[in-house]
Amino acid sequence: MKYRHRAAALAATAVVLAGAGPAAAASSSPAPSPTPSVAIPDGLYGTTDPTYDGVWRQSLALLAQESVGVTPADKAVAWLAGQQCANGAFAAFRADAGKPCDAKLMVDTNSTAAATQALAALGNHDAEVRKAVTWLKSVQNADGGWGYTPGGASDANSTSVVAGALAQGGETVPNLRKGGKSPYDALHTLALPCDGKDAGAFAYQPGKKGELAANADATAAAVLGLLGEPLTGSRQDDSASPAACTAFDASKEPEKGAANGAGWLAEAMAKDGHLTSALPGAEDQPDYGNTADAIVALSSTGLNDQAEAPLRWLEGNFAQWAKDSGPAAYAQLVFVANAARGADARDFGGQDLVKLLNATGPAPKAVEKKDQSTASAEKKDDDKGLSPAYTIGGGLLVGAAIGFVLMVRGRKRRQS
Template sequence: MNIRRSAAALAAAAVIGVAATPVARAADPSPSATPSVAVPSGLYGSGDPTYDGVWRQSLALLAQDAVGVRPAGQAVDWLTGQQCANGAFASFRADTATACDAKTMLDTNATSAAVQALAALGGHDAVTGKAVGWLKSVQNKDGGWGFGAGSPSDANSTSIVIGALAAAGEKPAGVKKGGKSPYDALLALALPCDEKDGGAFAYQPDKKGELAANADATAAGVLGALGKGLDARAGEKGSPPKCADANSPGQAAANGAAYLAEALAEDGHLVSALPGAEDQPDFGNTADAVVALAAQGGAERAAKPLKWLEENSAGWARQNGPAAYAQLIFAALATGTEPRDFGGTDLVRQLNATGPAPQAADKNESKQDDAADKGGDGSGMWWVIGALFVGGIGIGFLLSGRKKGRQA
């Protein structure tokens, strides 16, 4: 986590990814051709940042750091400047001169993504410390987190917070509320092996308290159960995972990986859960699954979906911009693949071209002026998410959101 940036969560009352990222992915970018909010000069992407500004910036900076690129100072300053006085981040603040108040929608996903990015860059301990303090203050009694402060725990949000805690040097197992840790919350969302889709994670229980498998939540849950963040690298190679009683986070991660492996076995990609788009590939969720599979059991386990992404994701990434490029970079790095030659695409160059020139970019990268090279901005995706969000539908791993939270 988009984004998080997700498609599966949209259909299950969740919404990238964070991209997710949060990440929910829209098939048609036309609703957002003209942003309704001015895009700040230090922000990556040219689409309306209302619903994903902090998320896409965080993923962009985290991905740049992961490949040895030093982000532009103004890009980092823009991100740190988004923080509220209490340590939280909203999805986007157009006017940072105005203090956050009770109407400011604080966002655990954006806050966690920002922590992961700034912790990786280093030198921002004051910012990340305050953010982690806020996250701890809004932890639910079941040990988990929802998209907004006070909203019910979900697998995506809980997982990305775990990644933030780990990045900031905390031990997630020791961060408890009511005697419950984040891992307790995740285990409660894991489907038993003897049930349909056993091993998967649910986004949240439904109104009847029942769990339904959610591929996006499962990809997030695997990383969360492993205690890893958005840019997780390959774990030790192991035998193909099999579902067994999830009596530990590690087993829950293995169970989730087994579910993802089966879901990807036929076509090499996951499908969108956006209403009316059931047959469309979900590129972002597939990228998240690649990272999860590799982190749980080695790069070879993710070979088929990785190849599918290399062959098919270029157009999607151009359309959706910085968070999409970052997700693909994470997938490449998790599998030991060169992100500068990902199916013939230089993901790093393309990402760099969507915002202020990085300090470590070479002259050719920093002088790119080809509009096609700049790629997309994720705006179509985010307007769909925005409409659903306003309508009360939750947000998935990009962004795993659910409903408006309360100010802490």
Template sequence: MNVRRSAAALAVIAVVAVTGGGQASAASPSPSAPLPAGLYGTGDPTYDGVWRQSLALLAQDTVGVRPAAAAVDWLAGQQCADGAFAPFRSDTGAPCDAKVLVDTNSTGAAVQALAALGGQDAVVGKAVAWLKSVQNADGGWGYAAGGASDANSTSVVVGALAAAGEKPGEVTKGGRSPYQLLLKLALPCDSAGGGAFAYQPDKKGGLAANDDATAAAVVGLLGKGLAGEAVKPSGGAAAACTDSDDPGQVARNGAAYLVTALAKDAHLTSALAGAEDRPDYGNTADAVLALATAGQGPRAADALRWLEANSGPWAKEAGPAAYAQLILAANAESADPRDFGGQDLVALLDATGPAPASVPDSASPTAATSGKDSAEADGTDDDSGFGTLWTVGVFLVAGVGIGFLLSGRNKRKQRP
């Protein structure tokens, strides 16, 4: 994710670490100060507080859990006066000055969660107005206000606009909509990786297939958000890739690419420089959700079963955002997140934050009573970020107008 700074500011560079689980993960240190009671997770929220909170609340709402008022109030209280959200503000009584690094992903995720929960119209309205004000001339958004547009950030904002009742295709800058930006990032069908999406063009304007950007763009072009949508399958084989200017067709092209990407091992992999390729649990969950949203849910069944069998240790280590990703993927596939490989994902998520205000009658009673103490008691280290954000460190570089932070879901992973 890119972080916008003034011309005199410093660049922020994220450092990526690989955990033993084979997934790039935010190895957040334990916070030096007590965490707010309403916050999900026990890891340092500096880089992912708003993101993990938003995903947790959105996942709970999706399965009928009503979060604690303190959790909702914490998220709403993170908003700056101009409507934007930063990853985390430890002192919300202080104004958001140039040192507060607001971004489109935190803002877009917060909008989606708060709009779903209701009762936060003023907060949502201000956030949407800010997002519109920082739209790029190409119709998209980068992580930072004014940063180069990318598929993932643009898709997060599309989800926010849709959640707030806007028509994303009609939100334009210079006559260009976010859909037009996403279409520009789609690889032609006759190219290597045809049908996939690039995160951004390379320095020469070329496009390289990116699994995670593809999952995000499929959902974005369909006008959906982080929760996706379970769409009834149309039947028959996945349609062949067809070059088109129609967002729906190009989304289907991306879905067909994901089917192929998952075919060999039923999961996606992380391809980090200098590291062995390893299973990528978060991006696999994103791909499952994207396929379900594109009406290709049956072709994600093997990947969902793989997640059921293998994602438990990763989710326990990564924390609330990981549990939320799995819940959203399972829900989009019409699977039961309360019996996911023998685990109750909803209860596990609930246990990372304040006890919910209410849970469905059929839910496990422990989900409503365990709270954050249970997560600490069983050794869970809730260090997740930006949909399992991979950021673990920040270095400052003088003399650069804008900085960058890795975007919400392992953005720059390229497929050969």
């Protein structure tokens, strides 16, 4: 779902639909344009051009605020709800929400799913959530999944963020079948086999010849999707018995697929303590957004030990990336802080993510004050179990065991 920073990807999709050329690779994550081509609406988070990510970044910001006890400004919530079309769908951005949606407006599953998750989490938006859920179900593909646009080829990211939204909307995801196929079946077709290269990873989509290429962004998304988790993920108890990649039946044991993906992510980050972005024609560089998503995926499967080094790396290196990227990036970091063991959204690498996020939009109605002594005590308790092999100051993990307990214990579920 989730997921990388989406502005560039959404722009690339629009270019493809206009026939202007191929989309950027799914792993690309440049910051959005610093010069808005449209006026920034009152109530919207962020100051960059919202054309391709307005609903996405607003949804993530509101989700993150709700998760840390912040009551968003009424106008921020009203802006998001007002972006919905009469049929329940959302576009990436509607400059004039007072104008009815027409056939020329490009609505999409990702914006709709993210908005659904946010409105469901905030509460008091049952009508909007139900309309969005109904629309998402109506555009499910015959393979059980979803593409970015209605009728587009299914991909791991879209299928996963929609699955999380439908779970938030009260649906039983395994029972949502089209042509006998569920969302989990669609994700299963994108899973790399356990007996080959990149065992356990997920592809974004099949290649031209049906080949599957491991994609970190898609893998992190698929982990949450197979667990029915929203973009926020959820902190789980430590896995007690790591396991290697195993074949799984998507309809009966999606947790095994999630375990496989989490194991691959842990291995991918074991060397450097973070994921790397390989853009065509450019030198490899750290991928902050995908690293954040991967940490949430690991923590949501109980691989807290394997998430430790990437967490410390991100705490020491996130500042400029988040500042450049805006509210969606701060929201991703809040998700990390909530999900990862030993992390605190109000003291993440010495900075208060809640304040930083709040400062990117309208002042919230209320901010829950957490007792700092309690927060510090909780952090210390979490840190007690850390191995001496980890250094809080930023040392990287030399090696990481991979896998996780196949039975996910005590999994949390939000209800709309």
